Amino acid sequence: MGDRLFDRQRTVHEILGGGLVADVILWRQKNLTLGILMVTFAAWVVFEGSGYTLLSLVSSVLLLLFAILFIWAKSAAVLNR
Structure with a gap:
């Protein structure tokens, strides 16, 4: 019963859903977890270095x-398509 938190009926893995997300949160798939952390860190470095914010990036992409x-739409109307 060493894998149970506070002697509960369910394991922490089951409480977190028991799927891929639980595996990542609990570091059971170390390569995937490390990859997610590295991508997140790289995005943070890029945003910090450029002075850009996530909101301004989303706004620019939507515009x-x-x-x-x-x-x-205008070219389709002009070309009768």
């Missing part, structure tokens, strides 16, 4: 998407 969709 670009809307501009592309607008141009696409």
Whole structure:
């Protein structure tokens, strides 16, 4: 019963859902967990270095998407498609 938290009926792995997310949180899949941490750290370094925020990035991407969709729709109307 050493794998149970405070002598509960269910293990911590079962409480966390028992799937891939629980494996990552509990470091059972060390390579995947380390990869997620490295990508998160790299994104943090890029955002800190550039002075950009997540909100401004999302806003810029959405503005670009809307501009592309607008141009696409107008060109389809002009070309009768």
